[in-house]
Amino acid sequence: MASPAPKSPEQSERNRKYDRQLRLWGDHGQAALEGAHVCIINATALGTEILKSLVLPGIGAFTIVDGKKVTSEDIGANFFLETDSVGKSRAQIATQMLLELNSDVRGDYIDEEPDQILYNSPDFFNNFTVVVATCLVEKSLVLLSQRLWELNIPLIVCRTIGFIAYMRIQVKEHMVVETHPDNEVPDLRLDKPFETLKKHVDSVNLDELSFKDHSHVPYLIVLYKFLEKWILSKRELPKSYNEKSQLKQMIREGIRRDENDTSNSEENFEEAVKAVNTCIGRTEIPENVMNILNNDQCINLTAKSSSFWIIAKAVRDFVENEGGGLLPLKGTLPDMTADTEKYITLQQIYHKQAIADAEAVWRRTLQLLRQLGKSSDSIPERDVKLFCRHALNIYVAKGTCIADEYDSKIFDASNIVQCLENPESMMVYYVILRGIEKFQTEYNSYPGEFDDQVEPDIVKLKVCITKLLNEWGCGPLVKDDYVHEFCRFGGAELHSVSAFLGGLAAQEVIKFVTNQYKPVHNTFIYDAVTSNSGTFFF
Amino acid sequence: MMGSDHMHRRWSNLRKVLERSGPFCRPDFEPSTETLQFLLDNCKILVIGAGGLGCELLKDLGLMGFRQIHVIDMDTIELSNLNRQFLFRHKDIGSSKAEVAAKFINSRIPGCNVISHCCKIQDKAEDFYRQFHIVICGLDSIIARRWINGMLLSLLVYEDGELDRSSVIPMIDGGTEGFKGNVRVILPGLTACIECTLDLYPPQVTYPLCTIANTPRLPEHCIEYVKVIQWPKENPFECAIDGDDPQHINWIYEKSIERAAQFGIQGLTYRLVQGVVKNIIPAVASTNAVIAAACATEAFKLASSCSASLNNYMVLNDVDGIYTYTYEAEKKEDCVACSQVPKEIEINNPKFKLNDLIEFLCEKPDLQMKNPGLTAYINGKNKTLYMQTVASIEERTRENLTKTLVELGLRNGSEINVADITTPSTIVLKLKFVYCNSDM
Ligand SMILES: [Zn+2]
Numbered sequence: 001m002a003s004p005a006p007k008s009p010e011q012s013e014r015n016r017k018y019d020r021q022l023r024l025w026g027d028h029g030q031a032a033l034e035g036a037h038v039c040i041i042n043a044t045a046l047g048t049e050i051l052k053s054l055v056l057p058g059i060g061a062f063t064i065v066d067g068k069k070v071t072s073e074d075i076g077a078n079f080f081l082e083t084d085s086v087g088k089s090r091a092q093i094a095t096q097m098l099l100e101l102n103s104d105v106r107g108d109y110i111d112e113e114p115d116q117i118l119y120n121s122p123d124f125f126n127n128f129t130v131v132v133a134t135c136l137v138e139k140s141l142v143l144l145s146q147r148l149w150e151l152n153i154p155l156i157v158c159r160t161i162g163f164i165a166y167m168r169i170q171v172k173e174h175m176v177v178e179t180h181p182d183n184e185v186p187d188l189r190l191d192k193p194f195e196t197l198k199k200h201v202d203s204v205n206l207d208e209l210s211f212k213d214h215s216h217v218p219y220l221i222v223l224y225k226f227l228e229k230w231i232l233s234k235r236e237l238p239k240s241y242n243e244k245s246q247l248k249q250m251i252r253e254g255i256r257r258d259e260n261d262t263s264n265s266e267e268n269f270e271e272a273v274k275a276v277n278t279c280i281g282r283t284e285i286p287e288n289v290m291n292i293l294n295n296d297q298c299i300n301l302t303a304k305s306s307s308f309w310i311i312a313k314a315v316r317d318f319v320e321n322e323g324g325g326l327l328p329l330k331g332t333l334p335d336m337t338a339d340t341e342k343y344i345t346l347q348q349i350y351h352k353q354a355i356a357d358a359e360a361v362w363r364r365t366l367q368l369l370r371q372l373g374k375s376s377d378s379i380p381e382r383d384v385k386l387f388c389r390h391a392l393n394i395y396v397a398k399g400t401c402i403a404d405e406y407d408s409k410i411f412d413a414s415n416i417v418q419c420l421e422n423p424e425s426m427m428v429y430y431v432i433l434r435g436i437e438k439f440q441t442e443y444n445s446y447p448g449e450f451d452d453q454v455e456p457d458i459v460k461l462k463v464c465i466t467k468l469l470n471e472w473g474c475g476p477l478v479k480d481d482y483v484h485e486f487c488r489f490g491g492a493e494l495h496s497v498s499a500f501l502g503g504l505a506a507q508e509v510i511k512f513v514t515n516q517y518k519p520v521h522n523t524f525i526y527d528a529v530t531s532n533s534g535t536f537f538f
Numbered sequence: 539m540m541g542s543d544h545m546h547r548r549w550s551n552l553r554k555v556l557e558r559s560g561p562f563c564r565p566d567f568e569p570s571t572e573t574l575q576f577l578l579d580n581c582k583i584l585v586i587g588a589g590g591l592g593c594e595l596l597k598d599l600g601l602m603g604f605r606q607i608h609v610i611d612m613d614t615i616e617l618s619n620l621n622r623q624f625l626f627r628h629k630d631i632g633s634s635k636a637e638v639a640a641k642f643i644n645s646r647i648p649g650c651n652v653i654s655h656c657c658k659i660q661d662k663a664e665d666f667y668r669q670f671h672i673v674i675c676g677l678d679s680i681i682a683r684r685w686i687n688g689m690l691l692s693l694l695v696y697e698d699g700e701l702d703r704s705s706v707i708p709m710i711d712g713g714t715e716g717f718k719g720n721v722r723v724i725l726p727g728l729t730a731c732i733e734c735t736l737d738l739y740p741p742q743v744t745y746p747l748c749t750i751a752n753t754p755r756l757p758e759h760c761i762e763y764v765k766v767i768q769w770p771k772e773n774p775f776e777c778a779i780d781g782d783d784p785q786h787i788n789w790i791y792e793k794s795i796e797r798a799a800q801f802g803i804q805g806l807t808y809r810l811v812q813g814v815v816k817n818i819i820p821a822v823a824s825t826n827a828v829i830a831a832a833c834a835t836e837a838f839k840l841a842s843s844c845s846a847s848l849n850n851y852m853v854l855n856d857v858d859g860i861y862t863y864t865y866e867a868e869k870k871e872d873c874v875a876c877s878q879v880p881k882e883i884e885i886n887n888p889k890f891k892l893n894d895l896i897e898f899l900c901e902k903p904d905l906q907m908k909n910p911g912l913t914a915y916i917n918g919k920n921k922t923l924y925m926q927t928v929a930s931i932e933e934r935t936r937e938n939l940t941k942t943l944v945e946l947g948l949r950n951g952s953e954i955n956v957a958d959i960t961t962p963s964t965i966v967l968k969l970k971f972v973y974c975n976s977d978m
């Protein structure tokens with residue numbers, strides 16, 4: 001053997017246990033998850049289901065806040081309580097049973113009502129990564145929302161009643177570098193080639209190639225050549241369907257036929273024809289990225305600016321200078337029919353340019369750090385590289401405070417009115433859920449909670465909803481059957497509906513913790529009867 | 539403490555929707571205390587698969603009032619299951635999934651009676667499947683899904699062409715991949731079945747042999763090369779590749795690294811080697827929880843009639859916010875599995891060989907067979923045309939592969955019986971010769 005084969009990396013137990021999820025969010029996502037500490041308010045079935053999907057993938061730590069004692073009703077719906085735990089602290093039992101799921105996770109509990117903590121020790125929440133609340137009454141919800149808004153800690157509020165599930169996410173500002181889009185457009189720059197790409201493609205002459213080489217040229221080069229020809233005569237990129245069809249026809253005419261085998265076609269040219277639709281567009285900065293780069297927080301950095309904004313500013317400076325109006329190159333190529341040498345050469349050209357761009361951004365980042373009086377190691381170079389690689393898809397969400405929804409002086413109900421005009425809109429559930437909160441405040445029970453009160457509660461709930469709509473300046477709700485349905489539910493928590501929302505809420509927590517994927521913006525409603533869902537922004 | 543009052547209150551959440559009527563109930567729903575009793579005592583549910591979805595399903599069903607549950611899974615517990623299959627602990631590695639899961643649920647939920655079957659679905663016969671009210675699939679194998687679909691279809695009873703409704707066993711099917719998932723409700727014989735919508739499953743990614751042998755460009759090409767060419771040639775451990783044997787993976791990793799270096803290909807990692815060799819599908823606890831929960835809700839609605847069912851397909855994706863989409867998949871008039879009409883296969887070339895027919899059956903997106911065995915009634919005799927799965931018959935029938943259909947004695951209108959691992963029943967295909975030739 002010429003050279004000894006490299007040693008296989010030793011697979012740690014941890015890597016093997018988490019293998020299936022590491023393939024999704026990577027080792028750095030896992031490290032973020034393991035560094036997170038989440039607080040869950042109320043160990044309802046919904047609360048423990050959320051925690052289950054966080055403990056299993058290995059969240060660093062959790063704390064349960066719950067002052068209630070376990071009841072028989074709880075046991076019927078909650079998997080993380082046992083029959084003989086009736087009467088004991090719900091927070092304590094749930095903590096113990098959830099910890100059994102994963103020895104890597106730390107967990108503790110506070111056997112107190114969230115209200116007490118909010119009043120007596122407001123600093124309690126300061127150090128959590130994310131706070132999740134289930135089954136919280138209106139007054140406590142408003143307090144908690146204000147507190148976490150000040151602290152800039154994400155809050156997720158969840159609730160299920162009967163077949164309906166609701167989730168509201170509160171976050172002041174959330175930045176995502178790795179959004180993992182499903183359909184990513186390749187960053188090829190055929191219309192604005194960088195120097196090394198231009199030089200390489202210019203060195204290829206399709207007409208002089210042998211038959212074999214001609215059919216092994218990566219389609220990207222084919223596309224480039226024909227686009228060049230097109231622009232030479234038409235002065236601009238093909239835009240309309242018609243123009244694109246013409247370009248496709250030009251490429252098809254460039255196919256060389258094998259005299260011995262008429263059925264044989266050149267696969268690389270076929271791929272080039274297909275790529276006309278996806279790969280030929282003007283290379284520019286997408287509008288949402290432009291908005292981020294032009295955001296005041298990007299332009300006017302302060303000593304308090306987060307690394308996201310500092311890197312964003314470095315990218316902005318790059319765009320205005322070395323980048324010539326373009327973002328740093330992504331540097332990856334899709335696979336294409338070609339021989340190894342031709343493909344790898346092309347791949348290297350993109351890869352090297354991406355490295356050069358990222359290095360330029362890194363230099364600008366260091367410069368900014370110096371100007372801000374920060375140490376040069378406050379942002380690792382790998383974060384800058386990651387940012388550059390995903391610059392086309394970065395995302396910033398600006399949220400709103402939940403407490404504002406409960407202040408009729410601030411709350412803008414026009415969205416609700418508009419949605420309710422559509423008889424299919426799931427907005428009706430939001431309105432009724434808000435009415436139920438009002439009912440709870442007034443009567444200290446769920447509408448329909450007691451078997452002999454279903455009918456009278458329908459009337460009472462309608463009054464609550466009408467009052468609410470009045471405050472918002474809206475007309476009455478003419479959906480009596482929905483009001484009736486919620487009174488039938490009587491506040492029932494169906495396990496499978498809570499398990500459904502629990503999984504989704506856990507995933508939203510993971511999004512915040514890993515800074516990957518886009519969270520719900522900002523209200524999600526699900527109807528388990530039809531399996532329909534809707535997303536609204538308040 | 540454990541008296542009837544406790545039991546009464548324990549199910550109080552379920553009782554609200556089962557004992558009260560509402561404006562959106564199904565017309566055939568009668569609020570009563572008997573419905574809960576039916577769920578608890580009589581309603582028999584089969585859960586297929588005790589993996590990521592299966593563990594969640596057992597918990598969800600147990601807490602939705604179902605107690606007569608069977609679970610079937612032939613697999614044993616592995617370390618990489620523990621990030622989501624929450625009924626298993628480290629000490630359970632190597633034990634039967636079905637058995638450990640059943641035991642856990644029965645001890646956690648008093649009165650729940652989960653019965654485990656550690657075997658293949660194919661090991662059970664019609665009588666086993668006939669006893670259930672609902673079958674729920676939490677599988678990652680398309681072949682197994684298709685087989686169960688075929689089994690439930692074979693249990694249907696038709697009288698004078700009319701389907702006997704009492705022979706319909708609803709099938710609820712869940713599937714996940716990463717942050718995506720889907721749920722569907724199938725009423726065999728009445729709504730779209732798995733085969734009706736087979737083209738929804740994309741064919742597995744394969745790399746052309748000439749690419750992996752001559753012009754590799756991706757690290758995956760290097761791994762495939764070692765897997766399909768180098769391993770059989772060098773046979774390093776004198777056995778087939780076992781994706782769970784670290785020695786095997788190490789060998790493939792080292793050889794793939796060599797090949798990648800030789801071609802200047804970057805990005806080959808140990809994780810990628812494992813992924814390609816074992817065809818690993820990324821999985822996370824949250825998506826399994828969501829999809830299983832939706833399946834359990836559908837089971838609850840079907841068994842109790844308390845609410846309408848999903849009609850009939852839901853997809854979920856929570857990469858970008860949370861997206862769900864619900865639609866009605868359509869029953870195919872000429873579905874090979876559920877239409878009761880023999881599927882016609884058009885033959886437009888007199889030189890069409892048996893081999894061509896087999897290739898056609900495997901590649902057609904709405905058939906996607908794996909290793910079909912073919913028999914036909916020719917000149918009054920039942921004749922095996924080809925069968926790959928039994929070595930002696932394979933040998934005897936191999937010569938038929940290169941014969942044309944006409945040479946084998948098949949005519950326009952001939953019926954061919956096809957058996958395949960994707961279905962427990964025989965499928966009848968009717969040949970239709972569409973070329974013009976008076977001699978035929
Ligand atoms: Zn069908």
